Amino acid sequence: MKEGTAFFTIRAMLPVVESFGFADEIRKRTSGAASPQLIFSGFATLDLNPFWVPTTGEELEDLAEKADRANVAKVMWMG
Incomplete structure (x- = not known):
């Protein structure tokens, strides 16, 4: 106040x-x-690839349908 x-x-x-x-x-x-x-105030770069998609069996098993939501860079970039 x-x-x-x-x-x-x-x-x-x-x-x-x-x-x-x-x-x-x-x-x-x-x-x-x-x-x-x-x-x-400024900006910061994300050390993530917004175009990343799970390709290996392990990635697909771990992330399944959540892959798009788990990619923070894509969420921030696409809005």
Whole structure:
């Protein structure tokens, strides 16, 4: 809470893909009382291949239908 006011300041970091529609959702859920300020902080590369698919018998057995959901790079890239 900011001293001398009824305002709260919340700082958070979220992936860009998660920020789409965030401002509208905050305003909607607070009936316009909240005012988000989104500032780009930087980026990080993922050491993952978004085009990876399980090919070996072991990979297919371990991941089965979850392979697309388990590929974080693909989820972040495709949104």
